[in-house]
Amino acid sequence: MPNITVDNETLEFDGRPRLLQLCLETGVDLPHFCYHPAMSAPANCRQCLVEVGTPQINRETGKPNLDENGQPIIQFMPKLQTSCSMDASDGMVVRTHKSSELVKRAQKDNLEFLLINHPLDCPICDQAGHCPLQNQTYKHGPEGSRFEFRKVSKPKQIDLGPRVVLDGERCINCTRCIRFTDEISESHQLTIIERGVRNYPMTPPGVEFDEPYSMNVIDICPVGALTSKDSRFRARTWEMSKTASISTVNARGSNCYYWVKDNKIVEITPRTNMDVNEYWLADEDRLDYRIFNDNRPLGPTISGADVNWDAAYKAVADCLKGAKGDRVQFLGSAFATVEDNYLLSKLATAVGASTPMYLTHTEAGRGDTWLRTDDRTPNSQGCERLGFQPANRSALRSLIQSGGLDVLYVLEDDPVASGLCSAEDLAGVKVVLHYYNSTNQTLPAADVAIPAATAVETVGTLVNDQGHAQRLRPAKSIAGVNRTLSMEIGKCRADRHGTPFDKWYDESNLINCQPGWVSIPRIASDLNIEMNYKGPRNIMAELSSANDAFAGATYEAMGEFGVRLSEIGVTA
């Protein structure tokens, strides 16, 4: 296998990796700004400089010339090289700042240049704490600035588009944002304008930076030049905890981090998963977090009156107890996890009802060929794989209207808002509703209303439109629960810097709700139905061995990045 030597250590490689990428992957920490693995390398920030040598080749024999010790003679290039734009080649010898004073000096001086016109006001910058420029300056930069002139003032606080704000002074002109719009999203809405010290990124006149993926430039900007209009200056990065989970806005289940402060979601950022969303996250995936924070229920209710959890569960059991199986309709939910839907189907079977159906929520035209889908739910594929059929809305509506149902059991959905039937239609039907938000329009018609944990408060599995089964992890705690939620989360979570500050232990904004895998077994036990699981991990273990459509989808296998389920059982 070809190899290169970096600071006297040998690294093996395959193919033709770029030198910087190879170093980063093998744990050699090289400073850099403009390089991004998904994009071309213009080598304009000059921060990744290294000394590079290659074996001297004898022109006659085509073999490397050897020194007296039998080692190949290495010829170093006269100038430092940008490792981001250089391919690794066999026998290459590289000296980084760890072994070369020259490289060290180059990195330091380059940072001094980059900082000449960059404001040195990190304490008031939104990027502080997660800023590559700040971090690298601490690690490799000069102690101070020798620049005695006025720094260049450029436009600040400019809305490039509806969601991205520019601070031109902070920009180091790495062109990552430009290359994103040119090479990745291909919206071509940004360019660097002007030249020399005057340049900064901008839209051409008459153009707004409003593409549906615009916010990705915020994440890749290595300084605080591009910030999110929505979440800028709302929380410092070290005040938040972040949880690796997945987005639930559409059927793609793009991997993301939920950033939480005081048990409220503040921001959603992408998490790299090369099988699903690579490095990117659509804007819609980032902005819908208010449903997790606002209009949340206060606790369970019976016909609108507050009750305690035990009373609510008992009331649900009473609804189901007397009812004839064929006059009970269970509605599963494409918003709920596989585990909760699975338990619901067990409950349905136990009370003699038919397999649950689920309501589809699609919006034609919302999808594209990238990360957005027409399907506005995260788990319709999971419902399908459980054997749930999409509800035939008109048939179900006439059944309700003609008095053919005694009980409608709705898991985490809103039949009224989605147009299945009106609240009045449900007057003669006993409605059990697990719901997320007090704005749920079925709520007035509900006999028993059970506040349900949302995607950021529960543990579970969702299957995306491509059959990728992935885990949800709880990003914030809920009221009345052991805060480790069945040991699925550590007691102490690390913040961005790996410091185990315990961001969980905050009593504010705790929502009084329950995950389906807690509430459904409780209801079952009130009905004397056996449903004993230690938690969602066991439910999934059972399901993955019992149902071919979920074969292999254990928590261990899904891990951080999920598993691609086989095509079996796909009916959609």
Next chain:
Amino acid sequence: MGDFIKHPFVDMPDRNPEQVIPNDQLVFTSEEKKQIQTWVSHYPTADGAVMRALWLAQEKFSFLPPEVIKLVAAEIGIPYANAYGVATFYTQYFKEKKGKHVLDVCTCFSCQLCGGYDMLHYIENKLGVHKGETTKDGLFTIQEAECLGACGSAPMLQITNGPFVHNLNKDKVDALLDALREGKVPAFTSVTLPQDEDEMGGNRRTDVSSVESYIVPPISETVS
């Protein structure tokens, strides 16, 4: 540049300017289109032709408002943003309306030492406008330029991205402005390359016979 060091402020361009060239005039003729396509065919990718196409557009419309840049981008088939970035990069592309004659007076090192600023200020006084401004009659715009590559005949100026006027002095400026007012633009005089110097008797000017001042280089009034 001197002013910029003292007052380093970069302004925002107008992000939603009014269209100045009416739509019915905002077209290339078929010859122009053909010419642009020939240029496009000279490069591996279409964006190679952007500079020549912008140049052609500037000659046609006298300057490059956004709608013209957009037209050029569409004609060669590259994103509007890219063409706009190129147009703003070069000061020789005029993003706003200028006078009929744009006088780029060089004040970079060599010219400055030989009186570039004297010449600039002389022209400013004479025309009653500052650099960056256009005379009321719309005839002249004065600009300060960085090195235009004719240091050998400093101080110098360039007329509307075209002919150079070398070895400036006040008389020469007077004569130049009079000529331009009459619509007479001086002919282009090139700078001799070092390898041709011998042939020219050590002179670096093709028009050496017609230029007195070269024999006695002008000395700035402030440098003596």
